[in-house]
Amino acid sequence: MTDTDITSQAIDGMGPHGTKVGLLRVLGPAHVWALGVGIVLVGEYMGWNFAVGKGGAYAALIACWFAGILYSCVAMIDSEVTSTVAAAGGQYTQAKHIIGPLMAFNVGLYLTFAYTMLEAANAITAGYLIDQVAGMTGHQGGIDQRPFIILAIMFLAWLNYRGVLATLTFNLVITAIAFSAIIILFLSTSGVIGAGDMKHADLLAGQASLPYGWIGVLAAMHFGLWYYLGIEGTTQAAEEVRSPARSLPFGTLAGIMTLLIAATLTWYVCSGTLPWEFLGDGVNGSVAPLFDTARLSGSQALVWLLGIGTLFATLASANGCINDASRAWFAMGRDRYLPGWFGAVHPVYRTPYRSIVFLVPIALIFALGAPLDQVITFSILSGLLEYTFMPLNVILFRKKWPLATIKRGYEHPFHPLPAITLLALCSVTYFAVFLGYGTQLVAMIGFYIVVSLWFHFWRYRFVNRGAQFTMPWPRPEGY
């Protein structure tokens, strides 16, 4: 590890120990945007609507905005830290340098699980969509979705295996199309162009406004995260962008702005078209709400556009998730937090190919064996633990390396207000999760406690101590 230099201009990224073959620095800010928005935009196409089920449409809107504040804090904090810690592994590498090895190991697992579960959810949705299209084109009795789920994951894993530039350029194109589809649906149905078709006043009348009262608003925060979950994944590209200090903050902050717009427009058109009980049931009701909204618009062109948008959004998200989960897994392997075998880079394609291949069957196990809301919950819980780590991380970062000691590519304003806000909103979301999925939450934390003990008392012996600190920073204050 000491023979690598993260800031080197002479080699591409950090090679595995003793080699000069590293990840390829070929990406620009647009790819960073495509990675972040690509992973998340599927959240507008499916999953966010569980928040409607938890508390009604208005509750989902409030959750959308509060989750928006939560993620704005995440994006600001992440942009500052990652513009300084420009390495694959993202928050894992941040934790390693700022808090310590055990926290880093846990964060690496949060990242891997959040993205792998999200990938599984995407594959489930892609399978559902194919089934819907088959039904719309006259097929009777439904189709077996499993081959399509397997095919989607295998194809995207292959793409990731072959190279990051093609992978994220593909993401850029399909994400742009999926985002445009939301804008076109909004313009076509909201009354901006032509006669509007929104029915908010009638659909949200009476008990439909807040069916569970204010506790429903709290409960909705659980799935409110789904509007934006994964935007922090932009940091995983840190070792493959040409200019991390500029591209990462730009791509991440542009990404969160895109998502705030997309989330609000999505809520507006869906809640103005679909009855809340149908919209809020993502298993027996509306699996793909934007697609269902297009179906009720009466326009065949919109149906096809949103069908394609949904498919592209799921593929872009799964694609980005494979990219991010494999980088986190790879970075841990490279540092020997996991077996060093995973820390290899493909000699030709310059990708973390072993990590990419290893995570495929895990995604398939969940895509083929668990219901959508459970898979989404697993992903959200891992994300929530990660967001709880972030405020601790940035507070310690500013304390150990005040602004004058390290030059940042971006300095987030009003510190520590965003960190405190983020921590407060995370607490609210824990309560929201507790209201419906407390068992999973406790089971998952139980898992992290067990693996933490396993890491601390067994695995950490294989990790070199000082050598894992790879950033060219001065000694932290207080140490």
Place this chain on the structure above:
Amino acid sequence: MARYIAPVQGKVSQLIDVIVLLILSIGALYLPLWMHMAGAAKTPGVVENPTWESLGQNAVQAGQYEALGYTPATAADLITARFDYSFSYLNLIVMVVVIVGYFVMMLKFSETEYREVIAEKFGEK
């Protein structure tokens, strides 16, 4: 501080580590599902011979359901199903203790390891 030289891990030991992690993670994620303790199931209400009116739907809501292909009978379970948000304060306290305890443990162990890293990287102060 003396430089720590990590032992080289054999291939079998690496494989065992991966298997342990896989079993733990799949177990943690699937256990609540296998034990039927996962998630909050909604409970549908009972409505005899449902009509849009008896399901509390106004004309616009009923129209949208019909456009989606539902009848009052097929939509009844969807419309009447509700979550139960009642909870026990004891369970809430247990959850808070588990989360806070987890992060405290994380920070404490990490700090010990981190001091070792800094001492080796930058030398003893």
